[in-house]
Amino acid sequence: MTAATLLTSDFETLPTLLRAHAAEQGAKLALVDEFGTISYATLDRIVDQVAAALxxxxxxxxxxxxxxxxPSINYSVVFLGALRAGCAATPLSPSATGESIAAMIRDSGAPIAFVDASTIGLLDGQSLSASLIDLDSPSFSAWLAPEGTKPADVTILPEDPFNVIYSSGTTGTPKGIVQSHAMRWAHIHRNSGAGFGDAVTMIATPLYSNTTLVTFLPTLGWGGTAVIMKKFDARRFLELAAAQRATHAMLVPVQYNRIMAVPDFDHFDLSAFRLKTCTSAPFSAALKADVVARWPGLLVEYYGMTEGGGTTMLVANANPTKLHSVGVPIDGHDIRLIDDDGNEVAPGDMGEVVGRSPAMMTGYHGRSDATRAAEWYDAEGRRYIRHGDVGRFDEDGFLILMDRKKDLIISGxxxxxxxxxxxxxxxxxxxADSTVVGVPSEAWGETPVGFYVARGEGSDPAAIMAWTNERLGKTQRLSALHQASELPRSAIGKVLKRELRDQLAKVPA
Structure with missing residues (x-):
């Protein structure tokens, strides 16, 4: 069956699509990284070797x-080989501590873990439940099944786990989010109009993140080329994008900010770009406007969760007056707003975001209690996922996010x-960069405290706080403002507010 026919199916699998692309366009580049390239024919062959070895x-x-x-070609072939063997790919954050990585491996039950030079040392002295294979050493090639080996066929059902993605662990014990083959197939399938078939897609965020997978998987599913950056650098991104004639990219807001700030940004030839997307963190209206004005191609912002739920989409180029929003729900996605008692709020009122769609997690791995806590059911018994954000819909149906529910500050x-x-x-x-967190206060219960990164030398925190407070309501004013050399961020650009709160808690009164 051809790839084109497979892509019209109600359900198929990514390994089957890769096999079809290898047969039909075997010489076409599938993956590019800083060390080399790999064609679809070679990719299919090595994916077989991984699956057979497992x-x-x-x-x-x-x-x-x-x-x-x-991220690398070797990483990618292991991920895809696990799928072909019918296993659940379980990508873990290399920025976590060794203790946390070992705990996630144990929680997943994985009998084997693939590491590289950047992570193998983190696991020294840890109690491990899995054997380790170093992707950067000759032991990886030696571990592979002999060239030409075919794995035993497996039957993959829609409800079978495709991957398990662990939450960052910055807000507590990491939870394994189980996503099914049906969910991933729906995700690949719905991108029929995004032009991934002839795409050259820049992969500039980590492969353990759902942010990356929502672009990486459709690129391979439709037969495009993925250009993988081992580590993001704004100038290097522009150089690679221009050299590779990149057409697509998924970036997070902090990356857009750094790219647009490159002094000679306008000298790079980005004319091949057709689609740039963004998700995972707040994206300011001013930055969206700058990207639309200076970077060719569409800019589309998605709002959603790794756990699934509902997704909204904002086509920034077509909605210049709605850049403060995250757009409207995409087809087949139902988003509601509820109050603290679980009742839907009136139109125009603020509430907690809950969503329902074909792309929802099966649940948290081995955590039925956490799964139940993440769910909300409507009057008809339909299942929704709590997003954890507070927002409201405007008169045109565009969703405006206020904040994470857990970050809401209740002061007086x-x-x-x-x-x-x-x-x-x-x-x-x-x-240049800033954030606000809530900290305990005897007088008010909680009080807002700000952190900022200075633009240049000689900034005065007291003067900046006074300037800010003059422009805020009486109940909103900052009680303190701290200068920092940088704000702690996750690998996909989210400010780690818990780390800032923890820093304040350690300061003697």
């Missing part, structure tokens, strides 16, 4: 296969949304 080693179908490494009985304060603080000419 089966040889007794790794059973639906078992997790852990990967904790920086008033609700304070950090994003409102951050929007004002960011306007000060001496502020």
């Amino acid at each position: 089966q040889r080693d007794g790794v059973e179908q639906r078992t997790c296969v852990a990967i904790c490494a920086t 009985g008033f609700n304070i949304y950090p994003s409102d304060l951050e929007a004002v603080l960011a306007q000060h000419p001496d502020v």
